[in-house]
Amino acid sequence: xxxxxxxxxxxxxxxxxxxxxxxxxxxxxxxxxxxxxxxxxxxxxxxxxxxxxxxxxxxxxxxxxxxxxxxxxxxxxxxxxxxxxxxxxxxxxxxxxxxxxxxxxxxxxxxxxxxxxxxxxxxxxxxxxxxxxxxxxxxxxxxxxxxxxxxxxxxxxxxxxxxxxxxxxxxxxxxxxxxxxxxxxxxxxxxxxxxxxxxxxxxxxxxxxxxxxxxxxxxxxxxxxxxxxxxxxxxxxxxxxxxxxxxxxxxxxxxxxxxxxxxxxxxxxxxxxxxxxxxxxxxxxxxxxxxxxxxxxxxxxxxxxxxxxxxxxxxxxxxxxxxxxxxxxxxxxxxxxxxxxxxxxxxxxxxxxxxxxxxxxxxxxxxxxxxxxxx
Numbered sequence: 587x588x589x590x591x592x593x594x595x596x597x598x599x600x601x602x603x604x605x606x607x608x609x610x611x612x613x614x615x616x617x618x619x620x621x622x623x624x625x626x627x628x629x630x631x632x633x634x635x636x637x638x639x640x641x642x643x644x645x646x647x648x649x650x651x652x653x654x655x656x657x658x659x660x661x662x663x664x665x666x667x668x669x670x671x672x673x674x675x676x677x678x679x680x681x682x683x684x685x686x687x688x689x690x691x692x693x694x695x696x697x698x699x700x701x702x703x704x705x706x707x708x709x710x711x712x713x714x715x716x717x718x719x720x721x722x723x724x725x726x727x728x729x730x731x732x733x734x735x736x737x738x739x740x741x742x743x744x745x746x747x748x749x750x751x752x753x754x755x756x757x758x759x760x761x762x763x764x765x766x767x768x769x770x771x772x773x774x775x776x777x778x779x780x781x782x783x784x785x786x787x788x789x790x791x792x793x794x795x796x797x798x799x800x801x802x803x804x805x806x807x808x809x810x811x812x813x814x815x816x817x818x819x820x821x822x823x824x825x826x827x828x829x830x831x832x833x834x835x836x837x838x839x840x841x842x843x844x845x846x847x848x849x850x851x852x853x854x855x856x857x858x859x860x861x862x863x864x865x866x867x868x869x870x871x872x873x874x875x876x877x878x879x880x881x882x883x884x885x886x887x888x889x890x891x892x893x894x895x896x897x898x899x900x901x902x903x904x905x906x907x908x909x910x911x912x913x914x915x916x917x918x919x920x921x922x923x924x925x926x927x928x929x930x931x932x933x934x935x936x937x938x939x940x941x942x943x944x945x946x947x948x949x950x951x952x953x954x955x956x957x958x959x960x961x
Contacts, residue, residue: 596613597609597613597614597617597641597645597646597647597648598610598611598613598614598648599648599649599650599651600633600638600647600648600649600650601650602650603632604632606624606632606633606634606635607632607633607634607635607637607638607650608627608629608630608631608632608633609624609630609631609632609633609641609647610629610630611629611630614630614631615630615631617631617633617641617645617647618631618690621641621644621645621676621681622681622682622683622691622705622711623637623640623641623645624637624687624690625683625686625687625689625690626690634668634684634686634687635658635661635662635665636662636665636668636669636672637672637684638650638658639655639658639665639669640669640672640673640676643669643673644673644676644677666757667722667724667753667757668722670753670757670758670759670957671701671720671722671751671753671759671957673759673957673958674751674759674761674955674956674957675704675720675751675955677957677958678707678955679707680704680705680707680955681704681705681706681707681709681710681711682702682703682704682705682720683702683703683705683711683716684701684702685700685701685702685703688703690711691703691711691712691716692711692712693711693715693716695719696719696740696741696743696744696746697719697737697740697741699721699737700719700720700721700737700741701720701721701722702719702720703716703718703719703720704716704717704718704719704720704747704749705717716746717746717747718741718746718747718748718749719741719744719746719747719748719749720749720750720751721737721749721750721751722750722751722752722753723750723751723752723753723902724752724753724754724902725752725753725754725755725901725902725903725906726755726901726902726903727901727902728900728901729898729899729900729901729902729905731895731898731921731923731944732923734764734944735766735923735942735944737764738764738765738766738944739766739942741764742765742766747763748763748764748765749761749762749763749764749949750762750763750764750902750946751955752902752906754903757957758956758957759955759956759957760906760954760956761948761949761953761954761955761956762905762906762909762946762947762948762949763946763947763948763949764944764945764946764947765944765945765947766942766943766944766945767890767918767920767943767944767945768943769859769862769864769878769880769889769890769892769920769943770862770863770864770880771815771862771863771864771865771878771879771880771881772863772880772881773814773815773860773863773864773865773882774814774863775860775861775862775863776812776813776814776815776816776837776860776861777837777840777857777860777861778861780812780837784812785812785837785838787806787810787812788812788813788834788837788838789838791804791805791806791811791824792804792834792835792838798825800827800828801825801826801827801828801830801831802825802826802831802834803820803821803823803824803825804817804823804824804825804826805822805823806823806824807822807823808824811824813830813833813834813837813860814865814882815859815860815863815864815865815866816830816833816834816856816860816866817830818867827868829849829852829853829856830856832845832853833853833856833857833860836857848894848896851894851895851896851924852875852894854939854941855892855894855922855941856876858922858939858941859876859878859892863880864878864879864880864890865878865879865880865881865882865883866878866879866892867879867883867888869891869892869893872891872911872912872915872917873907873908873911874891874892874893874897874908874919875892875893875894875897876891876892877890877891877892877917878890878891878892887915887916887917888917889917889918890917890918890919890920890943891908891912891917891918891919891920892920892921892922892943893908893919893920893921893922894921894922895921895922895923895924898921905946908946909946909947909948910948913947913948918945918947919945919946920943920944920945921943921944921945921946922941922942922943923941923942923943923944924939924941925939925940925941925942
């Protein structure tokens with residue numbers, strides 16, 4: 587195992603103690619003082635196995651004995667992944683303290699699922715508050731979107747960043763952030779803000795419409811069309827797809843039930859987006875269900891790409907593809923998550939459910955932690 591940096595000969599060999607590895611003597615304290623490795627104890631510092639290997643790589647700390655790594659992997663199967671995450675953070679000077687060492691930093695977690703806390707490079711953990719809570723995942727780990735949303739909500743409530751570090755099959759590390767979005771637009775809410783004359787106009791257009799494959803064509807000029815967030819101008823009229831057609835019929839007759847199933851869920855999400863004043867169009871070209879605009883098309887780009895949970899990526903490798911695509915076209919990819927209710931009643935009213943929109947995002951350029959290329 588190659589070492590990095592100087593001074594390794596001045597650090598003593600770690601010894602087993604209290605389920606961890608103690609580095610004893612005055613020279614050991616600099617591992618905590620300069621890099622927040624482990625946690626201070628009476629006569630040195632106490633490291634986890636991952637921190638022993640991390641300190642070996644970055645500070646030249648000797649390994650406890652020949653064959654230690656094989657023994658450590660037997661008791662800590664995630665060791666090689668954890669050390670890559672620590673390396674991605676600490677090689678760039680980031681102050682990171684593992685959850686089991688937080689007593690040394692006088693800090694607490696907002697959520698017990700967090701693996702570590704992060705401080706800015708220029709702030710010592712004993713002198714300031716952490717800015718992020720960290721979890722790490724492997725690229726092929728499955729995603730529980732509801733659990734991820736709950737974790738993110740707990741972190742955001744504490745004013746911290748929810749940070750995810752992904753380790754790929756080559757043990758390379760990339761950083762992403764989780765954040766909830768509250769997409770809003772400037773269009774009137776078609777369920778609550780239409781004038782009586784607009785409702786009559788909509789009803790007449792619907793009554794005289796023609797069903798087509800995949801939707802309806804309505805003989806009404808786009809400029810007179812009351813539902814500004816839906817429908818496209820086509821052949822002198824307005825064409826709406828199948829889900830939009832159901833929504834229009836619900837605007838005219840609010841007692842119409844939701845169809846249920848995946849189609850019903852998609853209908854409720856689209857109703858929610860329209861009630862937020864957004865202009866919604868297909869996201870087919872971007873690999874998502876919808877793209878959403880704040881203003882009329884032509885007045886700006888669509889800030890959001892929206893996927894229902896049923897169509898969301900199932901592992902982190904798939905997530906990164908969606909996020910990179912969205913980032914490349916300057917859009918936020920967000921997953922629409924059903925409220926906590928286990929089932930949705932068929933007579934639920936548009937806009938009455940508390941949908942959550944969870945985004946996975948690339949951090950700013952100065953916060954993209956990645957490990958040095960070694961493999």
